[in-house]
Amino acid sequence: MESRVELFAQIRRDARVEGLSVRALATRHGVHRKTVRQALESAVPPERKPRQGVAWRLGPFKAAIDAMLIEDTTAPRKQRHTARRILARLIEEHGAEELSYSTVRDYVxxxxxxxxxxxxxxxEVFIPQDHAPGAxxxxxxxxxxVVLNGxxxxxxxxxxRLSHSGKAIHRIYPTQAQEAFLEGHLEAFQEIGGVPTRHIRYDNLTSAVTAVVFGQGRQRVENDRWVLFRSHYGFDPFYCQPGLAGAHEKGGVEGEVGWFRRNRxxxxxxxxxxxxLNDRIRGWEAEDEHRRINDRIRTIGQDFAIEQPSLSPLPAEAFDPGLVLTPRVDRSSMITVRMxxxxxxxxxxxxxVRVSLRASELVVFDGRTVAARHRRVVAKHGQSVQLDHYLEVLKTKPGALPGSTALARARDSGAFTGAHEAFWAASRRVNGDADGTRELIDVLLLHRSMxxxxxxxxxxxxxxxxxxxxxxxxxxxRRHATNTIPGSGGGSGSDRHPGARDEVNVHRVVSLTQRRLMDPAAVIAGLPPDTRPLPSINAYDELLAKRTEHSIDHPTESGTVPKENIS
Structure with a gap:
Protein backbone atom coordinates (compact mmCIF):
# COMPACT_ATOMS: atom_id res chain seq x y z
CA MET A 1 0.00 0.00 0.00
CA GLU A 2 1.45 3.35 -1.05
CA SER A 3 2.07 6.03 1.58
CA ARG A 4 0.09 9.31 1.74
CA VAL A 5 3.17 11.21 0.55
CA GLU A 6 3.35 9.04 -2.59
CA LEU A 7 -0.41 9.38 -3.11
CA PHE A 8 -0.27 13.18 -2.92
CA ALA A 9 2.68 13.24 -5.38
CA GLN A 10 0.76 11.06 -7.87
CA ILE A 11 -2.38 13.25 -7.64
CA ARG A 12 -0.35 16.43 -8.18
CA ARG A 13 1.44 14.89 -11.20
CA ASP A 14 -1.79 13.74 -12.87
CA ALA A 15 -3.33 17.17 -12.38
CA ARG A 16 -0.23 18.89 -13.76
CA VAL A 17 0.43 16.59 -16.73
CA GLU A 18 -3.08 15.53 -17.76
CA GLY A 19 -5.09 18.45 -16.42
CA LEU A 20 -7.70 16.18 -14.80
CA SER A 21 -10.52 17.63 -12.71
CA VAL A 22 -10.90 17.07 -8.97
CA ARG A 23 -13.73 14.57 -9.60
CA ALA A 24 -11.64 12.63 -12.16
CA LEU A 25 -8.63 12.54 -9.86
CA ALA A 26 -10.79 11.29 -6.96
CA THR A 27 -12.22 8.54 -9.19
CA ARG A 28 -8.82 7.48 -10.54
CA HIS A 29 -7.13 7.23 -7.12
CA GLY A 30 -10.14 6.00 -5.14
CA VAL A 31 -10.10 8.83 -2.60
CA HIS A 32 -12.46 11.55 -1.45
CA ARG A 33 -12.49 14.86 -3.33
CA LYS A 34 -11.45 16.50 -0.03
CA THR A 35 -8.23 14.50 -0.14
CA VAL A 36 -7.63 15.60 -3.76
CA ARG A 37 -8.02 19.26 -2.78
CA GLN A 38 -5.55 18.75 0.12
CA ALA A 39 -3.02 17.26 -2.29
CA LEU A 40 -3.39 20.11 -4.76
CA GLU A 41 -2.96 22.66 -1.96
CA SER A 42 0.22 21.13 -0.43
CA ALA A 43 2.59 18.26 -1.15
CA VAL A 44 2.78 17.56 2.60
CA PRO A 45 -0.17 15.49 3.84
CA PRO A 46 -1.89 16.97 6.93
CA GLU A 47 -1.41 15.13 10.23
CA ARG A 48 -4.10 12.65 11.12
CA LYS A 49 -6.21 13.46 14.13
CA PRO A 50 -5.64 10.98 16.95
CA ARG A 51 -8.34 8.36 17.29
CA GLN A 52 -10.61 9.22 20.16
CA GLY A 53 -11.41 5.57 21.05
CA VAL A 54 -13.31 4.81 24.25
CA ALA A 55 -10.97 6.61 26.66
CA TRP A 56 -13.06 9.77 26.30
CA ARG A 57 -15.60 8.09 28.54
CA LEU A 58 -13.08 8.34 31.37
CA GLY A 59 -12.94 12.15 31.29
CA PRO A 60 -15.73 12.86 33.80
CA PHE A 61 -14.21 10.42 36.31
CA LYS A 62 -10.53 11.36 36.22
CA ALA A 63 -10.82 13.68 39.18
CA ALA A 64 -12.36 10.92 41.31
CA ILE A 65 -9.61 8.47 40.30
CA ASP A 66 -6.91 11.04 41.11
CA ALA A 67 -8.43 11.57 44.55
CA MET A 68 -8.24 7.85 45.29
CA LEU A 69 -4.62 7.68 44.15
CA ILE A 70 -3.67 10.73 46.24
CA GLU A 71 -5.31 9.04 49.23
CA ASP A 72 -3.10 5.99 48.58
CA THR A 73 0.07 8.01 49.11
CA THR A 74 -0.54 7.97 52.89
CA ALA A 75 -2.28 4.56 53.12
CA PRO A 76 -0.59 1.31 54.20
CA ARG A 77 1.01 -0.46 51.24
CA LYS A 78 -1.23 -3.51 51.43
CA GLN A 79 -4.40 -1.39 51.61
CA ARG A 80 -3.96 0.77 48.53
CA HIS A 81 -6.45 0.82 45.68
CA THR A 82 -6.05 -1.60 42.84
CA ALA A 83 -7.40 -0.73 39.39
CA ARG A 84 -10.21 -3.24 39.90
CA ARG A 85 -11.19 -1.69 43.23
CA ILE A 86 -11.15 1.81 41.68
CA LEU A 87 -13.50 0.62 38.93
CA ALA A 88 -15.82 -0.93 41.52
CA ARG A 89 -15.99 2.36 43.47
CA LEU A 90 -16.62 4.36 40.29
CA ILE A 91 -19.57 2.13 39.47
CA GLU A 92 -20.94 2.21 43.02
CA GLU A 93 -20.38 5.91 43.78
CA HIS A 94 -20.51 7.59 40.36
CA GLY A 95 -22.59 5.26 38.19
CA ALA A 96 -19.75 4.64 35.72
CA GLU A 97 -21.44 1.61 34.18
CA GLU A 98 -19.93 2.11 30.70
CA LEU A 99 -16.29 2.09 31.83
CA SER A 100 -14.18 -0.99 31.09
CA TYR A 101 -11.51 -2.44 33.34
CA SER A 102 -8.75 -2.03 30.73
CA THR A 103 -9.51 1.68 30.33
CA VAL A 104 -9.24 2.28 34.09
CA ARG A 105 -6.16 0.06 34.41
CA ASP A 106 -4.21 1.88 31.69
CA TYR A 107 -4.98 5.29 33.21
CA VAL A 108 -4.12 4.19 36.76
CA GLU A 124 12.10 2.87 42.02
CA VAL A 125 14.54 3.12 39.12
CA PHE A 126 16.25 0.01 37.80
CA ILE A 127 19.79 0.55 36.59
CA PRO A 128 21.23 -1.98 34.09
CA GLN A 129 24.17 -3.96 35.47
CA ASP A 130 27.22 -5.45 33.80
CA HIS A 131 28.67 -8.49 35.60
CA ALA A 132 32.32 -9.46 35.23
CA PRO A 133 33.03 -13.07 34.13
CA GLY A 134 33.23 -15.50 37.04
CA ALA A 135 32.52 -12.86 39.66
CA VAL A 146 6.01 -33.87 40.19
CA VAL A 147 4.12 -37.13 39.62
CA LEU A 148 6.47 -39.29 41.70
CA ASN A 149 5.72 -43.04 41.63
CA GLY A 150 2.19 -42.24 40.51
CA ARG A 161 22.75 -19.08 37.92
CA LEU A 162 26.01 -17.38 36.90
CA SER A 163 25.30 -13.67 36.39
CA HIS A 164 27.65 -13.11 33.43
CA SER A 165 26.84 -16.01 31.11
CA GLY A 166 23.42 -17.02 32.42
CA LYS A 167 24.64 -20.60 32.81
CA ALA A 168 22.19 -22.23 35.25
CA ILE A 169 22.17 -25.48 37.23
CA HIS A 170 18.81 -26.91 38.28
CA ARG A 171 18.13 -29.74 40.74
CA ILE A 172 14.88 -30.99 42.24
CA TYR A 173 14.83 -32.09 45.90
CA PRO A 174 12.07 -33.35 48.19
CA THR A 175 12.82 -30.51 50.63
CA GLN A 176 14.35 -27.04 50.71
CA ALA A 177 16.01 -27.61 54.09
CA GLN A 178 19.68 -26.81 54.63
CA GLU A 179 20.90 -30.21 53.40
CA ALA A 180 19.24 -29.57 50.01
CA PHE A 181 20.55 -25.99 49.98
CA LEU A 182 24.15 -27.14 50.51
CA GLU A 183 23.90 -30.15 48.20
CA GLY A 184 22.57 -27.90 45.43
CA HIS A 185 25.64 -25.68 45.78
CA LEU A 186 27.95 -28.72 45.60
CA GLU A 187 26.21 -29.96 42.43
CA ALA A 188 26.52 -26.51 40.88
CA PHE A 189 30.19 -26.07 41.80
CA GLN A 190 30.99 -29.49 40.33
CA GLU A 191 29.09 -28.75 37.11
CA ILE A 192 30.68 -25.35 36.46
CA GLY A 193 34.10 -26.51 37.72
CA GLY A 194 34.72 -23.68 40.18
CA VAL A 195 33.36 -21.03 42.56
CA PRO A 196 32.43 -17.36 41.86
CA THR A 197 35.22 -15.03 42.96
CA ARG A 198 33.15 -12.12 44.32
CA HIS A 199 29.82 -13.16 45.83
CA ILE A 200 26.60 -15.12 45.43
CA ARG A 201 23.24 -13.38 45.85
CA TYR A 202 20.50 -14.79 48.10
CA ASP A 203 17.24 -13.78 49.61
CA ASN A 204 16.89 -14.40 53.33
CA LEU A 205 16.60 -18.21 53.27
CA THR A 206 16.44 -19.81 56.71
CA SER A 207 19.03 -22.34 55.52
CA ALA A 208 21.59 -19.51 55.63
CA VAL A 209 20.10 -16.69 57.70
CA THR A 210 18.96 -17.09 61.29
CA ALA A 211 17.75 -13.49 61.67
CA VAL A 212 17.57 -10.23 59.69
CA VAL A 213 19.00 -7.30 61.66
CA PHE A 214 16.64 -4.45 60.72
CA GLY A 215 18.10 -0.97 60.64
CA GLN A 216 21.60 -2.37 60.03
CA GLY A 217 21.60 -2.47 56.22
CA ARG A 218 22.35 -5.95 54.95
CA GLN A 219 23.66 -7.32 58.23
CA ARG A 220 22.38 -10.83 58.99
CA VAL A 221 22.79 -13.43 61.74
CA GLU A 222 23.99 -16.48 59.81
CA ASN A 223 23.67 -20.19 60.50
CA ASP A 224 26.95 -21.66 61.83
CA ARG A 225 27.00 -24.56 59.38
CA TRP A 226 26.38 -22.18 56.50
CA VAL A 227 29.29 -19.99 57.63
CA LEU A 228 31.49 -23.11 57.71
CA PHE A 229 30.36 -24.09 54.21
CA ARG A 230 31.01 -20.71 52.55
CA SER A 231 34.34 -20.42 54.38
CA HIS A 232 35.34 -23.85 53.06
CA TYR A 233 34.60 -22.84 49.45
CA GLY A 234 35.85 -19.27 49.80
CA PHE A 235 32.99 -17.00 48.65
CA ASP A 236 30.96 -14.18 50.21
CA PRO A 237 27.15 -13.97 50.37
CA PHE A 238 25.15 -10.92 49.24
CA TYR A 239 21.75 -10.79 50.96
CA CYS A 240 18.95 -8.99 49.14
CA GLN A 241 16.48 -6.66 50.84
CA PRO A 242 13.55 -8.48 52.47
CA GLY A 243 10.26 -8.78 50.59
CA LEU A 244 9.40 -7.44 47.15
CA ALA A 245 11.93 -4.63 47.50
CA GLY A 246 14.77 -7.10 47.07
CA ALA A 247 13.29 -9.28 44.33
CA HIS A 248 14.89 -7.21 41.53
CA GLU A 249 18.33 -7.59 43.15
CA LYS A 250 18.46 -11.17 41.90
CA GLY A 251 16.11 -10.86 38.97
CA GLY A 252 18.20 -13.16 36.80
CA VAL A 253 17.61 -16.28 38.91
CA GLU A 254 13.97 -15.25 39.59
CA GLY A 255 13.36 -15.23 35.85
CA GLU A 256 15.29 -18.47 35.38
CA VAL A 257 13.08 -20.30 37.91
CA GLY A 258 9.96 -19.21 36.02
CA TRP A 259 11.40 -19.94 32.57
CA PHE A 260 12.58 -23.42 33.51
CA ARG A 261 9.30 -24.28 35.23
CA ARG A 262 7.24 -23.17 32.21
CA ASN A 263 9.43 -24.65 29.48
CA ARG A 264 10.82 -27.84 31.08
CA LEU A 277 14.34 -36.71 36.91
CA ASN A 278 17.59 -34.92 37.76
CA ASP A 279 19.38 -37.01 35.12
CA ARG A 280 16.78 -35.75 32.63
CA ILE A 281 17.43 -32.19 33.78
CA ARG A 282 21.16 -32.59 33.09
CA GLY A 283 20.25 -33.36 29.47
CA TRP A 284 18.08 -30.25 29.26
CA GLU A 285 20.91 -28.12 30.65
CA ALA A 286 23.17 -29.40 27.88
CA GLU A 287 20.53 -28.32 25.33
CA ASP A 288 20.35 -24.87 26.95
CA GLU A 289 24.01 -24.31 26.08
CA HIS A 290 22.76 -23.38 22.57
CA ARG A 291 20.10 -20.93 23.82
CA ARG A 292 20.45 -17.15 23.59
CA ILE A 293 19.15 -14.96 26.41
CA ASN A 294 17.09 -12.04 25.05
CA ASP A 295 19.11 -10.13 22.45
CA ARG A 296 22.59 -11.37 23.36
CA ILE A 297 24.96 -12.01 20.48
CA ARG A 298 26.49 -15.21 21.91
CA THR A 299 24.82 -18.33 23.28
CA ILE A 300 24.92 -19.35 26.94
CA GLY A 301 27.55 -21.98 26.17
CA GLN A 302 29.80 -19.50 24.33
CA ASP A 303 29.60 -16.98 27.18
CA PHE A 304 30.27 -19.70 29.75
CA ALA A 305 33.38 -20.83 27.86
CA ILE A 306 34.72 -17.29 28.37
CA GLU A 307 33.60 -17.17 32.01
CA GLN A 308 34.75 -20.58 33.26
CA PRO A 309 38.53 -19.83 33.42
CA SER A 310 37.77 -16.85 35.71
CA LEU A 311 36.20 -19.00 38.44
CA SER A 312 38.12 -19.88 41.61
CA PRO A 313 39.27 -23.53 41.75
CA LEU A 314 37.44 -26.05 43.94
CA PRO A 315 39.09 -27.06 47.24
CA ALA A 316 40.76 -30.47 47.32
CA GLU A 317 38.65 -31.76 50.21
CA ALA A 318 34.92 -32.25 49.69
CA PHE A 319 32.34 -30.93 52.16
CA ASP A 320 29.68 -33.24 53.63
CA PRO A 321 26.37 -31.39 53.08
CA GLY A 322 24.39 -33.71 55.32
CA LEU A 323 22.82 -32.88 58.65
CA VAL A 324 24.62 -34.95 61.31
CA LEU A 325 22.32 -36.87 63.69
CA THR A 326 22.88 -39.66 66.24
CA PRO A 327 19.69 -41.76 66.56
CA ARG A 328 19.54 -44.98 68.58
CA VAL A 329 18.93 -48.33 66.84
CA ASP A 330 15.79 -50.08 68.11
CA ARG A 331 15.14 -53.82 68.55
CA SER A 332 13.96 -54.08 64.95
CA SER A 333 17.37 -52.81 63.79
CA MET A 334 15.76 -49.54 62.64
CA ILE A 335 16.51 -45.87 63.25
CA THR A 336 13.95 -43.05 63.06
CA VAL A 337 14.96 -39.87 61.22
CA ARG A 338 12.45 -37.09 60.46
CA MET A 339 9.50 -39.44 61.17
CA VAL A 353 24.94 -44.41 65.21
CA ARG A 354 26.16 -41.35 63.33
CA VAL A 355 23.88 -40.41 60.42
CA SER A 356 24.40 -37.92 57.60
CA LEU A 357 20.94 -36.82 56.38
CA ARG A 358 21.32 -35.43 52.87
CA ALA A 359 18.84 -34.04 50.38
CA SER A 360 18.53 -37.24 48.35
CA GLU A 361 19.99 -39.94 50.60
CA LEU A 362 20.73 -41.01 54.18
CA VAL A 363 24.16 -42.44 55.06
CA VAL A 364 24.91 -44.36 58.28
CA PHE A 365 28.52 -44.48 59.48
CA ASP A 366 30.44 -46.87 61.70
CA GLY A 367 33.39 -44.67 62.52
CA ARG A 368 34.61 -43.54 59.09
CA THR A 369 33.16 -46.58 57.30
CA VAL A 370 29.77 -46.42 55.58
CA ALA A 371 27.55 -49.02 57.29
CA ALA A 372 24.30 -48.36 55.40
CA ARG A 373 23.01 -46.13 52.62
CA HIS A 374 19.36 -45.41 51.81
CA ARG A 375 17.54 -43.25 49.31
CA ARG A 376 15.79 -40.54 51.34
CA VAL A 377 12.09 -41.25 51.87
CA VAL A 378 9.81 -38.28 51.19
CA ALA A 379 6.58 -39.50 52.81
CA LYS A 380 6.22 -39.20 56.58
CA HIS A 381 5.94 -42.47 58.52
CA GLY A 382 7.53 -44.29 55.58
CA GLN A 383 10.12 -47.07 55.73
CA SER A 384 13.27 -48.08 53.90
CA VAL A 385 14.31 -51.65 54.73
CA GLN A 386 17.23 -53.59 53.22
CA LEU A 387 17.34 -57.40 53.42
CA ASP A 388 21.13 -57.43 53.74
CA HIS A 389 20.93 -55.85 57.21
CA TYR A 390 19.11 -58.90 58.66
CA LEU A 391 20.98 -61.83 57.07
CA GLU A 392 23.05 -62.77 60.15
CA VAL A 393 19.92 -62.84 62.32
CA LEU A 394 17.92 -64.75 59.71
CA LYS A 395 20.60 -67.43 59.54
CA THR A 396 19.84 -68.32 63.15
CA LYS A 397 16.08 -67.82 62.63
CA PRO A 398 15.47 -69.00 59.03
CA GLY A 399 11.75 -69.42 59.61
CA ALA A 400 11.34 -65.64 59.88
CA LEU A 401 12.49 -64.98 56.30
CA PRO A 402 9.37 -65.87 54.24
CA GLY A 403 7.11 -63.34 55.98
CA SER A 404 9.69 -60.63 56.67
CA THR A 405 9.23 -57.01 55.58
CA ALA A 406 12.82 -56.97 54.37
CA LEU A 407 12.13 -59.79 51.89
CA ALA A 408 8.98 -58.08 50.64
CA ARG A 409 10.89 -54.83 50.02
CA ALA A 410 13.71 -56.72 48.27
CA ARG A 411 11.19 -58.33 45.94
CA ASP A 412 9.54 -54.98 45.22
CA SER A 413 12.85 -53.32 44.40
CA GLY A 414 14.03 -56.20 42.19
CA ALA A 415 17.05 -57.00 44.41
CA PHE A 416 15.58 -60.44 45.14
CA THR A 417 15.36 -61.84 41.61
CA GLY A 418 13.73 -64.81 39.98
CA ALA A 419 17.08 -66.63 40.15
CA HIS A 420 17.09 -66.28 43.95
CA GLU A 421 13.51 -67.57 44.08
CA ALA A 422 14.42 -70.62 41.96
CA PHE A 423 17.49 -71.39 44.08
CA TRP A 424 15.48 -71.07 47.30
CA ALA A 425 12.75 -73.41 46.06
CA ALA A 426 15.28 -76.01 44.90
CA SER A 427 17.30 -75.73 48.09
CA ARG A 428 14.29 -76.26 50.35
CA ARG A 429 13.24 -79.27 48.28
CA VAL A 430 16.66 -80.88 48.69
CA ASN A 431 17.82 -79.68 52.11
CA GLY A 432 14.56 -78.98 53.91
CA ASP A 433 13.06 -75.62 54.84
CA ALA A 434 15.56 -74.54 57.52
CA ASP A 435 18.80 -75.72 55.92
CA GLY A 436 17.58 -74.77 52.45
CA THR A 437 16.89 -71.23 53.65
CA ARG A 438 20.34 -71.06 55.25
CA GLU A 439 21.90 -71.98 51.91
CA LEU A 440 19.96 -69.11 50.31
CA ILE A 441 21.19 -66.72 53.01
CA ASP A 442 24.78 -67.78 52.29
CA VAL A 443 24.14 -66.91 48.64
CA LEU A 444 22.74 -63.52 49.64
CA LEU A 445 25.83 -62.86 51.75
CA LEU A 446 27.93 -63.24 48.59
CA HIS A 447 26.45 -59.94 47.37
CA ARG A 448 28.60 -58.08 49.89
CA SER A 449 31.78 -59.02 48.05
CA MET A 450 30.71 -59.93 44.52
CA ARG A 478 33.99 -66.26 40.47
CA ARG A 479 34.46 -68.20 37.22
CA HIS A 480 31.93 -65.95 35.50
CA ALA A 481 33.66 -62.83 36.85
CA THR A 482 37.05 -64.08 35.65
CA ASN A 483 35.77 -64.97 32.18
CA THR A 484 34.14 -61.54 31.73
CA ILE A 485 37.16 -59.45 32.77
CA PRO A 486 38.63 -57.72 29.68
CA GLY A 487 41.92 -59.34 28.71
CA SER A 488 41.31 -62.45 30.83
CA GLY A 489 40.81 -64.64 27.78
CA GLY A 490 37.03 -64.84 28.08
CA GLY A 491 36.15 -61.73 26.11
CA SER A 492 35.12 -61.55 22.50
CA GLY A 493 38.41 -59.95 21.57
CA SER A 494 40.64 -62.71 22.99
CA ASP A 495 42.79 -65.13 21.02
CA ARG A 496 41.36 -68.24 22.68
CA HIS A 497 39.85 -71.00 20.62
CA PRO A 498 36.06 -70.44 20.18
CA GLY A 499 35.26 -73.72 21.90
CA ALA A 500 37.55 -73.20 24.87
CA ARG A 501 34.99 -71.23 26.89
CA ASP A 502 32.38 -73.96 26.37
CA GLU A 503 34.86 -76.60 27.56
CA VAL A 504 35.50 -74.64 30.74
CA ASN A 505 31.79 -74.29 31.44
CA VAL A 506 31.22 -78.06 31.02
CA HIS A 507 33.59 -79.01 33.85
CA ARG A 508 31.70 -77.75 36.88
CA VAL A 509 31.59 -78.75 40.53
CA VAL A 510 28.71 -81.20 40.82
CA SER A 511 27.16 -83.00 43.79
CA LEU A 512 25.76 -86.32 42.52
CA THR A 513 23.71 -86.79 45.70
CA GLN A 514 22.03 -83.42 45.23
CA ARG A 515 21.53 -84.25 41.57
CA ARG A 516 19.62 -87.43 42.47
CA LEU A 517 17.54 -85.60 45.06
CA MET A 518 16.73 -82.77 42.69
CA ASP A 519 15.45 -84.92 39.81
CA PRO A 520 16.73 -88.49 39.33
CA ALA A 521 15.28 -88.71 35.84
CA ALA A 522 16.67 -85.41 34.61
CA VAL A 523 19.33 -85.37 31.92
CA ILE A 524 21.61 -82.50 32.91
CA ALA A 525 23.58 -80.78 30.19
CA GLY A 526 27.24 -81.74 30.41
CA LEU A 527 26.68 -84.52 33.00
CA PRO A 528 26.46 -88.17 31.81
CA PRO A 529 23.76 -90.47 33.25
CA ASP A 530 24.78 -91.96 36.61
CA THR A 531 24.63 -95.77 35.99
CA ARG A 532 26.88 -96.84 38.85
CA PRO A 533 25.44 -99.44 41.30
CA LEU A 534 24.74 -98.45 44.87
CA PRO A 535 27.77 -98.98 47.14
CA SER A 536 27.92 -102.29 49.11
CA ILE A 537 29.79 -103.34 52.30
CA ASN A 538 29.52 -107.12 51.72
CA ALA A 539 33.27 -107.43 51.20
CA TYR A 540 33.91 -105.88 54.60
CA ASP A 541 31.44 -108.30 56.23
CA GLU A 542 33.39 -111.24 54.75
CA LEU A 543 36.62 -109.90 56.21
CA LEU A 544 35.05 -109.66 59.66
CA ALA A 545 33.85 -113.27 59.46
CA LYS A 546 37.35 -114.51 58.54
CA ARG A 547 38.86 -112.57 61.40
CA THR A 548 36.50 -114.24 63.87
CA GLU A 549 37.42 -117.76 62.71
CA HIS A 550 41.13 -116.97 62.94
CA SER A 551 40.75 -115.81 66.55
CA ILE A 552 39.10 -119.09 67.63
CA ASP A 553 41.69 -121.31 65.99
CA HIS A 554 44.63 -119.30 67.36
CA PRO A 555 44.12 -118.07 70.93
CA THR A 556 46.18 -115.24 72.26
CA GLU A 557 49.48 -115.86 74.08
CA SER A 558 47.83 -115.48 77.48
CA GLY A 559 45.54 -118.35 76.68
CA THR A 560 42.43 -116.27 76.83
CA VAL A 561 39.74 -116.16 74.20
CA PRO A 562 38.21 -112.82 73.02
CA LYS A 563 34.87 -112.13 74.69
CA GLU A 564 33.04 -111.89 71.39
CA ASN A 565 33.99 -115.56 70.68
CA ILE A 566 32.60 -116.93 73.97
CA SER A 567 29.15 -118.37 73.43
Missing part, protein backbone atom coordinates in the same frame (compact mmCIF):
# COMPACT_ATOMS: atom_id res chain seq x y z
CA UNK A 109 -0.77 2.71 35.68
CA UNK A 110 0.43 6.05 34.30
CA UNK A 111 -1.29 8.41 36.74
CA UNK A 112 -0.19 6.58 39.92
CA UNK A 113 3.50 7.05 39.02
CA UNK A 114 2.90 10.77 38.30
CA UNK A 115 1.12 11.30 41.63
CA UNK A 116 3.90 9.48 43.52
CA UNK A 117 6.47 11.86 42.01
CA UNK A 118 4.28 14.90 42.78
CA UNK A 119 3.91 13.71 46.40
CA UNK A 120 7.69 13.44 46.77
CA UNK A 121 7.67 9.67 47.15
CA UNK A 122 10.70 7.70 45.95
CA UNK A 123 10.20 6.14 42.56
CA UNK A 136 28.87 -13.31 40.69
CA UNK A 137 26.04 -15.82 40.84
CA UNK A 138 22.47 -16.00 42.15
CA UNK A 139 20.63 -18.76 44.01
CA UNK A 140 16.94 -19.35 44.65
CA UNK A 141 14.34 -22.06 45.33
CA UNK A 142 11.01 -22.51 43.54
CA UNK A 143 8.11 -24.88 44.16
CA UNK A 144 7.32 -27.55 41.55
CA UNK A 145 4.88 -30.45 41.40
CA UNK A 151 1.57 -39.70 43.30
CA UNK A 152 1.34 -35.93 42.76
CA UNK A 153 4.11 -34.61 45.05
CA UNK A 154 5.28 -31.08 45.89
CA UNK A 155 9.04 -30.75 45.48
CA UNK A 156 11.53 -27.90 45.42
CA UNK A 157 13.61 -26.66 42.49
CA UNK A 158 17.09 -25.38 43.41
CA UNK A 159 18.54 -22.99 40.81
CA UNK A 160 22.12 -21.66 40.69
CA UNK A 265 8.42 -28.84 33.84
CA UNK A 266 5.08 -28.20 32.15
CA UNK A 267 3.14 -30.44 32.10
CA UNK A 268 4.12 -32.03 35.40
CA UNK A 269 6.98 -34.50 34.83
CA UNK A 270 6.25 -38.16 35.55
CA UNK A 271 9.11 -40.13 37.11
CA UNK A 272 9.90 -43.12 39.32
CA UNK A 273 12.54 -41.24 41.33
CA UNK A 274 14.01 -37.77 41.67
CA UNK A 275 17.41 -39.17 40.68
CA UNK A 276 15.94 -40.16 37.32
CA UNK A 340 10.83 -42.07 58.73
CA UNK A 341 12.34 -45.47 59.65
CA UNK A 342 15.53 -46.80 58.03
CA UNK A 343 17.14 -50.20 58.61
CA UNK A 344 20.78 -50.65 59.72
CA UNK A 345 22.89 -53.80 60.19
CA UNK A 346 21.63 -55.85 63.14
CA UNK A 347 24.96 -55.60 64.99
CA UNK A 348 24.12 -51.98 65.87
CA UNK A 349 20.96 -52.82 67.86
CA UNK A 350 20.87 -50.79 71.08
CA UNK A 351 23.67 -48.45 69.99
CA UNK A 352 23.69 -44.87 68.75
CA UNK A 451 28.83 -58.35 41.65
CA UNK A 452 25.11 -59.12 41.40
CA UNK A 453 25.39 -60.15 37.74
CA UNK A 454 28.14 -62.66 38.57
CA UNK A 455 26.09 -64.15 41.42
CA UNK A 456 23.04 -64.50 39.21
CA UNK A 457 25.18 -66.26 36.61
CA UNK A 458 26.54 -68.50 39.39
CA UNK A 459 23.01 -69.41 40.55
CA UNK A 460 21.97 -70.25 37.00
CA UNK A 461 25.04 -72.44 36.47
CA UNK A 462 24.57 -74.24 39.80
CA UNK A 463 20.91 -74.98 39.13
CA UNK A 464 21.73 -76.23 35.63
CA UNK A 465 23.82 -79.05 37.14
CA UNK A 466 21.50 -79.67 40.08
CA UNK A 467 23.82 -78.29 42.76
CA UNK A 468 21.93 -76.22 45.34
CA UNK A 469 24.94 -75.19 47.39
CA UNK A 470 26.19 -71.71 48.18
CA UNK A 471 29.76 -72.95 47.70
CA UNK A 472 28.99 -74.04 44.14
CA UNK A 473 27.32 -70.68 43.44
CA UNK A 474 30.42 -68.89 44.74
CA UNK A 475 32.74 -70.98 42.54
CA UNK A 476 30.62 -70.43 39.43
CA UNK A 477 30.22 -66.70 40.19
Missing amino acids: RVRRAQIDVEAGRRV EAEVDFGEVW VKTKCHLFVF LSPMPVTDSLDE VKYSVPARFIGRK DAADIQAGITAALSVGAVSADVVAVEA
